[in-house]
Amino acid sequence: MRTLIDELPASKIREVANAAMGRSDVLAFWFGESDEPTPQFIRDAAVRSIGEGETFYSHNLGLAELRDAIARYVGSLHPAVGSDRIAVTSSGVSALMLAMQALVGAGDEVVAVVPVWPNLTAQPVILGAHVTRFPLRPSADGAWRLDVEGLKRAVTDRTRVLLVNSPNNPTGWTLTCAEQESLLAHCRSTGTWIVADEVYERIFFGAAGEGAACAPSFAFGEAGAGSAAPSFLDIAGAGDRLIVVHSFSKSFLMTGWRLGWLVLPAGMAPALAKLIEFNTSCAPVFVQRAGLAALAQAATFVPGLVERLKGCRDTLLPRLAALPGVQVATPPGGLYAFFRVPGSDDSLAFAKRLVEGAGLGLAPGAAFGPEGEGWLRWCFASHDPRRLVEGVDRLAAFLAL
Amino acid sequence: MRTLIDELPASKIREVANAAMGRSDVLAFWFGESDEPTPQFIRDAAVRSIGEGETFYSHNLGLAELRDAIARYVGSLHPAVGSDRIAVTSSGVSALMLAMQALVGAGDEVVAVVPVWPNLTAQPVILGAHVTRFPLRPSADGAWRLDVEGLKRAVTDRTRVLLVNSPNNPTGWTLTCAEQESLLAHCRSTGTWIVADEVYERIFFGAAGEGAACAPSFAFGEAGAGSAAPSFLDIAGAGDRLIVVHSFSKSFLMTGWRLGWLVLPAGMAPALAKLIEFNTSCAPVFVQRAGLAALAQAATFVPGLVERLKGCRDTLLPRLAALPGVQVATPPGGLYAFFRVPGSDDSLAFAKRLVEGAGLGLAPGAAFGPEGEGWLRWCFASHDPRRLVEGVDRLAAFLAL
Numbered sequence: 001m002r003t004l005i006d007e008l009p010a011s012k013i014r015e016v017a018n019a020a021m022g023r024s025d026v027l028a029f030w031f032g033e034s035d036e037p038t039p040q041f042i043r044d045a046a047v048r049s050i051g052e053g054e055t056f057y058s059h060n061l062g063l064a065e066l067r068d069a070i071a072r073y074v075g076s077l078h079p080a081v082g083s084d085r086i087a088v089t090s091s092g093v094s095a096l097m098l099a100m101q102a103l104v105g106a107g108d109e110v111v112a113v114v115p116v117w118p119n120l121t122a123q124p125v126i127l128g129a130h131v132t133r134f135p136l137r138p139s140a141d142g143a144w145r146l147d148v149e150g151l152k153r154a155v156t157d158r159t160r161v162l163l164v165n166s167p168n169n170p171t172g173w174t175l176t177c178a179e180q181e182s183l184l185a186h187c188r189s190t191g192t193w194i195v196a197d198e199v200y201e202r203i204f205f206g207a208a209g210e211g212a213a214c215a216p217s218f219a220f221g222e223a224g225a226g227s228a229a230p231s232f233l234d235i236a237g238a239g240d241r242l243i244v245v246h247s248f249s250k251s252f253l254m255t256g257w258r259l260g261w262l263v264l265p266a267g268m269a270p271a272l273a274k275l276i277e278f279n280t281s282c283a284p285v286f287v288q289r290a291g292l293a294a295l296a297q298a299a300t301f302v303p304g305l306v307e308r309l310k311g312c313r314d315t316l317l318p319r320l321a322a323l324p325g326v327q328v329a330t331p332p333g334g335l336y337a338f339f340r341v342p343g344s345d346d347s348l349a350f351a352k353r354l355v356e357g358a359g360l361g362l363a364p365g366a367a368f369g370p371e372g373e374g375w376l377r378w379c380f381a382s383h384d385p386r387r388l389v390e391g392v393d394r395l396a397a398f399l400a401l
Numbered sequence: 402m403r404t405l406i407d408e409l410p411a412s413k414i415r416e417v418a419n420a421a422m423g424r425s426d427v428l429a430f431w432f433g434e435s436d437e438p439t440p441q442f443i444r445d446a447a448v449r450s451i452g453e454g455e456t457f458y459s460h461n462l463g464l465a466e467l468r469d470a471i472a473r474y475v476g477s478l479h480p481a482v483g484s485d486r487i488a489v490t491s492s493g494v495s496a497l498m499l500a501m502q503a504l505v506g507a508g509d510e511v512v513a514v515v516p517v518w519p520n521l522t523a524q525p526v527i528l529g530a531h532v533t534r535f536p537l538r539p540s541a542d543g544a545w546r547l548d549v550e551g552l553k554r555a556v557t558d559r560t561r562v563l564l565v566n567s568p569n570n571p572t573g574w575t576l577t578c579a580e581q582e583s584l585l586a587h588c589r590s591t592g593t594w595i596v597a598d599e600v601y602e603r604i605f606f607g608a609a610g611e612g613a614a615c616a617p618s619f620a621f622g623e624a625g626a627g628s629a630a631p632s633f634l635d636i637a638g639a640g641d642r643l644i645v646v647h648s649f650s651k652s653f654l655m656t657g658w659r660l661g662w663l664v665l666p667a668g669m670a671p672a673l674a675k676l677i678e679f680n681t682s683c684a685p686v687f688v689q690r691a692g693l694a695a696l697a698q699a700a701t702f703v704p705g706l707v708e709r710l711k712g713c714r715d716t717l718l719p720r721l722a723a724l725p726g727v728q729v730a731t732p733p734g735g736l737y738a739f740f741r742v743p744g745s746d747d748s749l750a751f752a753k754r755l756v757e758g759a760g761l762g763l764a765p766g767a768a769f770g771p772e773g774e775g776w777l778r779w780c781f782a783s784h785d786p787r788r789l790v791e792g793v794d795r796l797a798a799f800l801a802l
């Protein structure tokens with residue numbers, strides 16, 4: 001086996017979850033998904049498709065009608081995008097891997113804004129690229145901030161890809177439109193590609209101001225009452241070196257379906273079709289039908305989900321913040337509270353003790369890179385916010401020991 | 402974009418299929434799948450799982466019960482394999498890509514036996530490896546043969562991976578057990594990994610003799626009346642540098658489900674779990690339930706399917722061979738007749754003319770590499786063998802023009 005594969009870190013989240021093996025009394029908030037199953041209307045569409053025998057190979061880039069529907073959906077939140085710029089993928093993580101394969105090879109330099117979901121930085125390593133980690137920094141109030149000027153100094157004409165996940169998993173940090181404009185202008189000057197993981201764009205609770213989108217007319221368009229976090233799609237053109245990665249997982253409670261998409265520059269879809277052929281060939285048609293059903297009700301479903309998630313956030317955060325010694329900010333986007341408590345300096349050991357001693361399952365910040373060490377990630381997506389209250393009670397009791 | 406991605410050949414099969422766009426009168430035999438939908442009992446299992454809300458993330462390596470069932474199934478055809486050596490993947494092609502990622506990086510040498518399904522040789526190129534093509538050679542009777550001694554000379558201690566697909570797509574060529582033993586012994590001496598794409602192992606019609614498995618006791622074991630082509634698993638140990646790639650697609654009419662698996666050396670599964678996390682994270686649980694249902698009835702379903710496919714082969718091949726000037730052999734395994742006719746020297750152009758002039762859709766041999774140029778691939782998997790007879794009639798009429 002390749003040494004670098006052997007050396008890739010295994011998931012520290014799974015390591016904590018394994019510590020709970022065989023226990024049914026653990027309140028688990030470690031994974032990045034809701035405890036709600038996929039809505040019935042989405043499941044029904046897949047069941048119909050399976051019943052009709054749609055069990056054959058399909059187009060590499062996805063069903064034409066799904067590419068059209070995705071283009072309309074994206075265009076309801078951002079400036080119009082043609083369906084020829086959409087590629088359907090077998091999950092958001094597959095979409096990211098495809099983008100990486102298209103852009104980086106051995107020796108190429110990738111600059112990644114961190115801490116971040118570990119898959120983003122592992123993929124270029126698998127391809128032999130070199131990853132430079134550019135850290136967000138936590139303020140005393142618990143919010144994480146980007147030194148935009150520092151990042152621009154780190155991205156040079158030798159940088160092949162700038163990798164940004166905003167709204168960010170795990171910190172909730174979200175790029176402002178002004179920051180995106182500054183980064184895009186810089187990357188145009190260095191010839192650097194931007195790969196933007198925007199899978200949490202709809203899970204955005206930001207008020208007007210710092211987090212607001214460039215183009216509010218798009219943010220409240222055809223898709224209905226919802227809004228979206230600032231996106232590079234609001235400011236970039238079809239000719240920019242920009243690939244935006246999306247997923248059905250978070251906005252439609254579809255984590256287990258493995259369906260995502262890419263928004264590509266004009267003319268790049270044929271290359272992605274080849275890469276999809278060589279990676280997974282196509283997404284199952286019945287899964288794509290589920291995606292079509294989801295998008296058809298996006299205008300009503302997503303804002304309702306976001307409202308419920310906001311309720312979850314606003315249940316968890318004040319209670320968490322009220323615990324003695326906790327450092328935490330209310331995240332403008334995403335599914336997570338990212339915080340530290342007295343004693344959590346070794347976040348993996350602390351998370352394991354928390355499982356054993358309090359029956360509370362959180363993700364260790366170290367899972368997202370050394371920059372997250374000392375912090376803990378709590379996924380607040382739950383059908384029943386009382387679970388969050390019970391979780392805080394367990395944490396409080398544990399801290400008081 | 403990376404130049405090497407831009408230069409990857411696009412599918413020549415799709416190019417022919419595109420030439421038929423908008424026509425409903427084409428008899429299409431170009432893709433490697435049956436025209437039968439997945440059996441109802443397999444579809445029912447997925448529908449039940451979706452109904453029960455199994456729509457969440459799952460284990461990277463697959464459901465424990467599916468890994469167990471796959472290990473039992475493999476062990477019914479070959480020597481016993483522990484479920485700790487099984488990884489469930491989101492398609493056979495994904496399984497191959499994962500194996501490649503585990504083994505090869507920039508500058509590594511891969512030797513591939515060709516002509517072959519183009520995905521196998523494209524994957525190492527994406528990873529920056531160098532692919533040396535070792536050609537099978539057609540005999541005057543149309544059968545393709547391997548110069549085993551020549552292949553062994555081509556595989557040196559600088560060769561990281563030997564890539565073999567047997568039964569082979571497109572030629573039907575199938576390794577004998579003696580050839581496998583010779584290759585395994587050689588690769589042990591050079592330290593070379595064998596990545597064996599054995600997805601057609603059950604689609605094997607070989608009589609006793611050249612094509613027979615090493616261990617007939619395994620070939621007629623628990624799985625029932627069926628047999629399997631010779632497999633490296635019959636002769637290799639858990640410590641050998643061998644990865645075997647499998648898929649539910651061909652043996653269970655499940656092409657559109659994107660479900661496959663890997664048989665790994667002992668101790669390698671944790672590394673694959675990481676790679677699966679970074680590529681697709683997991684296969685949908687409801688797709689895995691479909692796979693469980695398929696395996697539960699493998700002993701009755703697969704032999705019945707193989708019998709029907711044998712009927713298809715034995716309908717097509719004699720008729721094809723009877724056409725004037727056709728060079729073709731009856732394949733011992735796989736889903737394909739691979740043949741040449743007068744005028745097919747430029748196989749892509751010929752296949753396009755065949756669509757336009759005869760309404761017959763075949764895959765051009767050039768799609769499988771320059772070694773296949775001049776040949777045509779005909780997938781004979783059909784629920785209705787009369788379609789094959791009609792196809793031969795169309796070809797005969799076209800050739801007589």
